[in-house]
Each structure stands twice: as C-alpha cells, then as structure tokens.
Amino acid sequence: MTISYNWLCEYLPVKPIPEELSTILTRIGLEVESLEKFEAVKGSLAGLVIGEVLTTEKHPNADKLTLTTVNTGNGEPLRIVCGAPNVAAGQKVVVAPIGTTIYPVNGEPLTMKKAKIRGEESQGMICAEDEIGLGSSHAGIMVLDASLQPGTPASEIFKPAQDWIYEIGLTPNRMDAMSHIGVAKDVCAFLNNLEHTHKYQVQLPAIKALPQAATPLPISVTVENTDACPRYSGISITGVKVGPSPDWLKNHLQAIGVRSISNIVDITNFILHETGQPLHAFDADAIKGNAVVVKNLPQGTPFVTLDEKERKLDATDLMICNGAGEGMSIAGVFGGLHSGVSDTTQHVFLESALFNAGVIRTTSFRHGLRTDAATRFEKGVDISNTLFALERAASLICELAGGQAASAIVDIYPEPKHKTQVETTYAYIRKLSGSNYPADKIKNILRSLGFEVLSETAESLKVAVPFSKPDISLPADLVEEVMRIDGLDNIEIPTHVTISPALSVQPDGERVREKIADYLAGNGFHEIFTNSITNSKYFTPEVLEHTVKMMNNLTVELDVMRPSMLETGLESISYNLNRKNEDLFFFEFGKTYSVLEKGYGETNHLVLYLTGRKTTETWMHKSSPVDFYELKSYVQNILNQLGYSNLQWVESTAADLQPAWEIKVKNQAVVTLGGVSQQKLKQFDIRQPVWYATFNWDKILGLLQKSDNFYKEIPRFPAVRRDLALVLDKQVKFAAVESAARAVKSQLLRDINLFDVFESEKLGANKKSYAVSFTFLDTQKTLTDKEIDGVMDKLVKTFETQLQAEIRK
Structure with a gap:
C-alpha cells in the first residue's frame, strides 16, 4: 500500500515530521517498508534562479550562438553563451549558474561548469523547459513574466510538488488501512492513546452542496442479485467537460504512482485512495433505456472490456447492465469498452456500491483482471461508506468538471447490515497480550478506532465493530487492536517463562x-x-x-x-x-x-x-x-x-x-x-x-x-560366516533363496549375501550356481560349531525341498 505524506496530513489534526510518522505507522502494525522522497520535477529546480537578459550580440565564431549578459541578482552579470533562437534583451529567463545540476526530461543530469564555447567563456546556461524537467518543449528558452525579480529562486515561482512516500506492508486482513483516511484513523487513535485523550479526530473533507441541473436525467437502478450486491448507490451528473485535472489532483495521484488520465477518471481514482471505496463512472448517454440493472448474464455471453479484449462471461460473473440487458461493466472488476467516460462525454452516471468479496475474487482471477477495485472488494469494503464516497466524488466532479446534479442519489440497500458484536473480558485481553492494560486504556483505544461500547462491567465489555473493520469477529481480534494501537514495541518481555514439557512422537x-x-x-x-x-x-x-x-x-x-x-x-x-x-x-x-x-x-x-x-x-x-x-x-x-x-x-x-x-x-x-x-x-x-x-x-x-529397538548396542561377540554353493534352475532368483533362508526363522542368522554366480554346461542344462554367504551372531555369547551346523543343516534341507537345489561340494 502506497501512502503520500502530504495527502495523509490533510486528514490529521497535527502534522508529524515524515520520520516521526514513519515510526508511528510501524509501531501500530502498519510496517513502513520504505520511505522515499517524491519530486514532481527531478531536483525540484534547486539552484535555478530567475535572470534578466541585459545584452545580446552575435557569437564571433558561430552563426547560431549568441553572447549574452544576464543579471541574476547576485553581483556582476553572468556571461552566458546561448544557442536558443528566441533569446533577446529584456527577457526574464531561468538561469542555471555554475555548480547547479539540471535534470533534463531526456538524458542524464548535468552539472554546470565554467566552459569555453567556440572560444568564448560561458558562466552558466539559460534554460528551455525540457532541460530542467518542466515540460517537453525544446523550441527555445523559457520566457517568463516581465514582473519577476532577478535572483528569485525558480522553485518559488514554479513551486514543483514535493512529498514523502511510504510503502506499507499490509497484511491481507487490513482492508481498513487501504486508504489515506483509514491510515489517518489509526494515527489519530495512536495519538489519543499516547495522550490519554479523545481530541484527535480525522478531519474529513467538507462536501459542498451540489449545483442542480435545470433538466433532470433520472436513471433507474434495479438490483436483481442482492446477495452479490448488498448495496448500490448512484447519481446522474450532467454538463460535465472532460479535460485535464488540476495540478493538485495530478500531483496527489502521481505521488503514489497513479497516472493522470482525465478529470473524471482521476476523481474516481482519488476517491479510491482517499476513502478505500471503488467508484465507476459511466457515460450516461451510453446507458440504453436510462436504466441500470445489476444481474448475471448467461454462460458464455461475450463482453468487450476497456482493454479492447472480448471475454466470455461465466454465469456467476456479476454484471452492471443497461436497460436493454447489455453488459456495461464487470461489477467491481473492470469497465466495458463502450460505456466508459471518453473525451466527448457530457453526462455521467456515477456508481458507488458494495459487491460480495467471494464473487469479485472468483471473477477477477477467472479473467486475469487484478485491478485496484477488485483488490479492495475481495478484502471487504465498508458498506456504510458508499454514500460519503459518492457525494464526495460528485462534489469534485461538479467543482472540477463543471457538472450539475441531474438526479437525487439512488441508494438500493434492501437488508441493512447490523454491526458485529464482540464480547470479551479484561482478564482475557491481559492474558493473551501479556500486558497489564488498564480498563480505561482498553476502552479509550477501542473508542478511538470507532468501536461502540454497548455494555460493560468491572470485568468485561461488549462492543459493536465499525463497518470499516469486517475482519473483526473474535475477542482475539480486539486484543490485536489494543496491542497495535498501544504500540507493538511496548509489549513487555517477561524475565521468566513458564512452560510445560511436551511429549514428542518418536522418532522425530x-x-x-x-x-x-x-x-x-x-x-x-x-x-x-x-x-x-x-x-x-x-x-x-x-x-x-x-x-x-x-x-x-x-x-x-x-x-x-x-x-x-x-x-x-x-x-x-x-x-x-x-x-x-x-x-x-x-x-x-x-x-x-x-x-x-x-x-x-x-x-x-x-x-x-x-x-x-x-x-x-x-x-x-x-x-x-x-x-x-x-x-x-x-x-x-x-x-x-x-x-x-x-x-x-x-x-x-x-x-x-x-x-x-x-x-x-x-x-x-x-x-x-x-x-x-x-x-x-x-x-x-x-x-x-x-x-x-x-x-x-x-x-x-x-x-x-512401532519399533522398540531403533538404537542397538554394538555386538561384543564375533560373527561367524559360512558359505554354500547352490546349483539351481536358471529361473530361480536370489530373492527366492533369501526368502527361503528367512523362513527358517533362526535368531542366529543375521545376514545373507550372494557373492558369486556361475553358469556352465558342466552344471547341467538350464542350471546355474549361486555362491551364498551366511553370517551368524549371538549377542549374548560366542557361537559354537554345533550351533552353526544345526542352522546350516536346516538351511540345506529347506533349499533342497523348496528350491530343488543341489549343494555343490
């Protein structure tokens, strides 16, 4: 999850320095994996100043070069050789003096040095916009407002955006922190706990009243599959003008790695990262029958998505359809090619909904569409947040794209969801956490996170879980919330650990x-x-x-x-x-x-x-x-x-x-x-x-x-070996010899080994000879010849009887 420092601070009542905020986030379980500086313009124009061109004259040794003197407000004018065709006396320009590093749009950074160009000294550079990262034009130098004062830092004039970007390693259950407002709530809860107060609250953006259109554009909404879409909200906005976004909006998105597309699309992306609620904007003129229907389409229905690929729908894929029953968007996953906002769009229908997490995840993986919206829906979205996100986005569209509300807000919410209730005891929280939290601290943390205390006694409490935390359903979940807001690094490490010895299955x-x-x-x-x-x-x-x-x-x-x-x-x-x-x-x-x-x-x-x-x-x-x-x-x-x-x-x-x-x-x-x-x-x-x-x-x-003697003592008495040569039919395998020997079941016989195979016509037709060694051992005493001979006699009789073997002398 990528978080912008400047953006996050818009919702915080105080503004910690970036490093301090990084520490706070890690302490409350939002581990900061990296903190990097963001610059909308590489180098942020450091060292560049405003200059005034005092004089110009033709370079004596080059037709396309000009000798200039430039006042940079710092003592003697600079002598600069300039190759731009539009340079003229009296201009206010951007100057890179000696020692300044510039960062061109294309190419490597360049540090200014005193140089001689065709025999004439040059003490810096008069810059074009592509040479300092402000644009792509290289037609000539930048000519600025004549009222600017020489020596003014260029960064004060152009004010390039700077920011600090946090890369947070979120665990899959923390959907509540997949937005800037969600992270701000955690930071406020931490500050409240730190100072034992409730004064720190998230500063939500004000929503202006929407200007009303003279001509209404009502679009009806029907939800046929309420299991897959428990809540659907929408509004029509007319008179919009699709165009570039203002710089502040572009900078917010660019800082977190989101490309600016147009004001309408940028606003939906902005709201997604601000509130965690995915939105979708439809071109209202493409909605046939002025009706939106949320339903499933038949198996195999073709649908062309925004990436211009035709996909075959599954019967379980939830679709946003028009009044003619045609698909306009794969709900919560990806828009359609023919219903999205384009440069010619004038009327918009804005959607803010909640879709079933399992349905979205299955559809997303089936079609290989891993979008930001799908990622959030599959983890669970705050069902109480659809209206706020919709109103906030509609307000921005009216402000930035000149739109007007052409309908009342439609909110289909047939079965309002009840908050999950969790009951626990203070003793359980202390036992599971290993910390002796006071009851007041526990209640303060939970209230700061949006939990509502329904009832409490001296030993226990019962709370209602905010809709923004759908993963919380057990007492252990409350313990985790208390521990992380108090600071995971505050957990005391005991000096003694009491454990009970465990029996392990042997062998391991x-x-x-x-x-x-x-x-x-x-x-x-x-x-x-x-x-x-x-x-x-x-x-x-x-x-x-x-x-x-x-x-x-x-x-x-x-x-x-x-x-x-x-x-x-x-x-x-x-x-x-x-x-x-x-x-x-x-x-x-x-x-x-x-x-x-x-x-x-x-x-x-x-x-x-x-x-x-x-x-x-x-x-x-x-x-x-x-x-x-x-x-x-x-x-x-x-x-x-x-x-x-x-x-x-x-x-x-x-x-x-x-x-x-x-x-x-x-x-x-x-x-x-x-x-x-x-x-x-x-x-x-x-x-x-x-x-x-x-x-x-x-x-x-x-x-x-099941073995009782996995480890055995090394024998103290010598083993004895006896050899036999057995003449057998060729089809008899040594395994049969070994099996027959084992059938004798002598405790003294320890090993059987085939050490030679001999075949010759002298043995008889279709015959062969096995030379087999037998090893005998008694772990309690030294064996006698009589004992060994007794076992050998039994082996010989077994081989002769079972294998029709002949013993070679």
Whole structure:
C-alpha cells in the first residue's frame, strides 16, 4: 500500500515530521517498508534562479550562438553563451549558474561548469523547459513574466510538488488501512492513546452542496442479485467537460504512482485512495433505456472490456447492465469498452456500491483482471461508506468538471447490515497480550478506532465493530487492536517463562528426513523440488479417474494434482539433459494426491532418480553407466540407515517401470523401484535409461514409530560366516533363496549375501550356481560349531525341498 505524506496530513489534526510518522505507522502494525522522497520535477529546480537578459550580440565564431549578459541578482552579470533562437534583451529567463545540476526530461543530469564555447567563456546556461524537467518543449528558452525579480529562486515561482512516500506492508486482513483516511484513523487513535485523550479526530473533507441541473436525467437502478450486491448507490451528473485535472489532483495521484488520465477518471481514482471505496463512472448517454440493472448474464455471453479484449462471461460473473440487458461493466472488476467516460462525454452516471468479496475474487482471477477495485472488494469494503464516497466524488466532479446534479442519489440497500458484536473480558485481553492494560486504556483505544461500547462491567465489555473493520469477529481480534494501537514495541518481555514439557512422537519425523537427506547429499545426490500441480496428458484415463483435478487452473498444462512423483521428476531430468547435464543423481521429498471414496488423500514420498554415469571417466578407470544394482544399493543403504532388516523382495507390476520390484517390511510394501519404461521416457524425450525408486514415507515413519529397538548396542561377540554353493534352475532368483533362508526363522542368522554366480554346461542344462554367504551372531555369547551346523543343516534341507537345489561340494 502506497501512502503520500502530504495527502495523509490533510486528514490529521497535527502534522508529524515524515520520520516521526514513519515510526508511528510501524509501531501500530502498519510496517513502513520504505520511505522515499517524491519530486514532481527531478531536483525540484534547486539552484535555478530567475535572470534578466541585459545584452545580446552575435557569437564571433558561430552563426547560431549568441553572447549574452544576464543579471541574476547576485553581483556582476553572468556571461552566458546561448544557442536558443528566441533569446533577446529584456527577457526574464531561468538561469542555471555554475555548480547547479539540471535534470533534463531526456538524458542524464548535468552539472554546470565554467566552459569555453567556440572560444568564448560561458558562466552558466539559460534554460528551455525540457532541460530542467518542466515540460517537453525544446523550441527555445523559457520566457517568463516581465514582473519577476532577478535572483528569485525558480522553485518559488514554479513551486514543483514535493512529498514523502511510504510503502506499507499490509497484511491481507487490513482492508481498513487501504486508504489515506483509514491510515489517518489509526494515527489519530495512536495519538489519543499516547495522550490519554479523545481530541484527535480525522478531519474529513467538507462536501459542498451540489449545483442542480435545470433538466433532470433520472436513471433507474434495479438490483436483481442482492446477495452479490448488498448495496448500490448512484447519481446522474450532467454538463460535465472532460479535460485535464488540476495540478493538485495530478500531483496527489502521481505521488503514489497513479497516472493522470482525465478529470473524471482521476476523481474516481482519488476517491479510491482517499476513502478505500471503488467508484465507476459511466457515460450516461451510453446507458440504453436510462436504466441500470445489476444481474448475471448467461454462460458464455461475450463482453468487450476497456482493454479492447472480448471475454466470455461465466454465469456467476456479476454484471452492471443497461436497460436493454447489455453488459456495461464487470461489477467491481473492470469497465466495458463502450460505456466508459471518453473525451466527448457530457453526462455521467456515477456508481458507488458494495459487491460480495467471494464473487469479485472468483471473477477477477477467472479473467486475469487484478485491478485496484477488485483488490479492495475481495478484502471487504465498508458498506456504510458508499454514500460519503459518492457525494464526495460528485462534489469534485461538479467543482472540477463543471457538472450539475441531474438526479437525487439512488441508494438500493434492501437488508441493512447490523454491526458485529464482540464480547470479551479484561482478564482475557491481559492474558493473551501479556500486558497489564488498564480498563480505561482498553476502552479509550477501542473508542478511538470507532468501536461502540454497548455494555460493560468491572470485568468485561461488549462492543459493536465499525463497518470499516469486517475482519473483526473474535475477542482475539480486539486484543490485536489494543496491542497495535498501544504500540507493538511496548509489549513487555517477561524475565521468566513458564512452560510445560511436551511429549514428542518418536522418532522425530523431521530429524529422520534430515538424516536421510544428509546421507544422499553426501553420496552425490542433489535435492530437487518439483511442482505438485502437473499435466494430465502424462497419465492414462484409468489413473485420471482417481486424480485430483484443478477447478480453476492457471494454465492449460497445470491442471491436476500429481498422482505420482515420477512425471515431475522426469520433467526436471529432461530439462537437464537438454542442457548437456547428463549424469544426474536426484532425490525429492514430496506428496502425491488422490481421490478417495470420501474426500481426498495425500501421501508423503521420498523418491530417487538416477541416470547417466556412476563416476567421471579418468585415466585410471573407465566410467560405467548406472544400473539397477546401483539404485538397489542406495535403497538398501537408506533402509539400513533407518534400522530395517529382513527385507522382503517381491516382483512388481508397477506401471511405467520395467523391471519393477517391491520391498516389503513386515508384509507392508514400503519401496517400489525399477527402470523407467521406454514408453514413459519417450513422453519426455529422454533417450538414456533412468532408474527410479519411491519410498512410501508415511509407512516408513509409521513402522519406525512401532519399533522398540531403533538404537542397538554394538555386538561384543564375533560373527561367524559360512558359505554354500547352490546349483539351481536358471529361473530361480536370489530373492527366492533369501526368502527361503528367512523362513527358517533362526535368531542366529543375521545376514545373507550372494557373492558369486556361475553358469556352465558342466552344471547341467538350464542350471546355474549361486555362491551364498551366511553370517551368524549371538549377542549374548560366542557361537559354537554345533550351533552353526544345526542352522546350516536346516538351511540345506529347506533349499533342497523348496528350491530343488543341489549343494555343490
């Protein structure tokens, strides 16, 4: 929010210096993010003086230059070489003496120095208006009123506007401060609290009686949708003359960054920033049937807005229509091309209304029209302020554009709104704020802000909330008002803090996530964050049946919440590959979304993406591409880091992965991993293999929370290893061997490892040999050969029975 110091002070009974006012605003919760000086004319004509041309003569060495002597009221006349064709003796001109800096409309600032021009000395410059920022003309020097005295500062003659501009960081709930009068109310409340008084009140501008037109121009108003438009006010004004605004109005708007357009449009913008109430001016001659109808138009109705673009209306868009049912304006958002004020407008219908915040926000975003009016309506506008803003604007139009009121004020307000009532206790205010506010201070602050005290006791009070604060509905809101007006920096910091220890769920999910992230980053992975919203074209119709679809997507490409982490990661991989970054190790923590029978579901994931080479090729060794076993090793290491053992490997039919495996812990699938299918890679124009693993992070943490031995003591007794060579059918996978070994359920068997695979015709047709090591450990004592042999016998029998294995001797 941009606030002008000069403008704000028009409503204040006192005028603090700019720096003091900045401190006050920040103390009351209107944080000043920047304070900058504004100059309507760059440099504000500093150093420039009025001079009188005493003599002129032709330059001896240049046909287009003139030698002049100029009286600047300061001792000896200055000798100045001038190139303007209109310079003449006796003229009063603007002079830039030596040392003065001028700021041209076009070009860089220039500081005057003593110079020689074609051999003749020049002690300054006689200025044209574009050379000092007063205009765009460069036809010749400025010739001023002959009565002006030489030596008079030019700033006293032209009086260029200067101001201080505050950039305030408003929170979304503070619509009451989105105007100069709204900010002035807060400042007055602060001053009242500071001096324990009520004497500081906002000085509202006086509204002059409107001149009445000889010929009336009544325009009827009908509001068909009172839910979307609870109040609508308007007035007809005839005989207006559209033209430039006076300087004071231009300067007010220019200071806060609003471009001056015409007197009528400027007045509506001025009222918006003065009161916070958006207005709209219609060309009354364009209102067919002399009737204004507030209603909704059919779905798909075309409407051309002020920016000359045709938009298709939604059935929920509220429209301001004429008597013929044609749209003239998107209510509270943007005007129409054919009904707005133009240079030829002579009669105006002025609108001041309140529109439903939700309706305005939806329409504004749907059409991509983020206007000042929409921004205010969507946050809530003071419903009691429509008439004051309308009368104030009408008065200015009559004063500045020569208009006359041609109708009575129309005010459609079928269901007058009642003020919100809030009841609280002084004890609650003190407890929540942490400050021991006296009851009188609390009441003084609330009354200064416009609250009406309805009832009170020694312990409590009940107040009516002003319409200008629609965000206030709870006792906690009153506490916030009291704290900020008293000054947020006045809150005492206690010397002792009393807290109750809290029990946290173990293990800490954030610490577990950080541990795994550190492990992956330490092994060369880069963490990525991809968009949770993605493109529906990546997924099959079967997947989309259970996918969360966006109701109001901002782009065509981003229309669904991702049902899988794979696609958004492949987008990132494709982006990198197209830029010759081909060796990629990525990991990401994120969520997927789904439609459930009742509502929606979110699932947390950790995913790994590997593609390219394992290491950079060097003279010592050649590099090899990453493969499934590289991915598998990282997955197993992550699970080992988390304390998981006895993993179950199961072949999977996961879509888009070939091959695909699942890892189960306690019969729950926690990881799916494999190679991304060629069909999926083709979608993203990826021409090298990508290996992918997704951890169901919710299940991972859930299983950790049920573990009783997450931290284990280092074994004090030695482990024992035994090896077996198993001759098996070629189709038997090592996972089957591992599963069969685990089925023996020996407490001594700690680890199973495949360390060699041998295939030869000597083993028999369609046979292979697995060399498998078994590690045994007893945490309580040293193992004996007898104990180990007993377990090995059971393993051999299991392999022979279940896998038809032959033990090689």
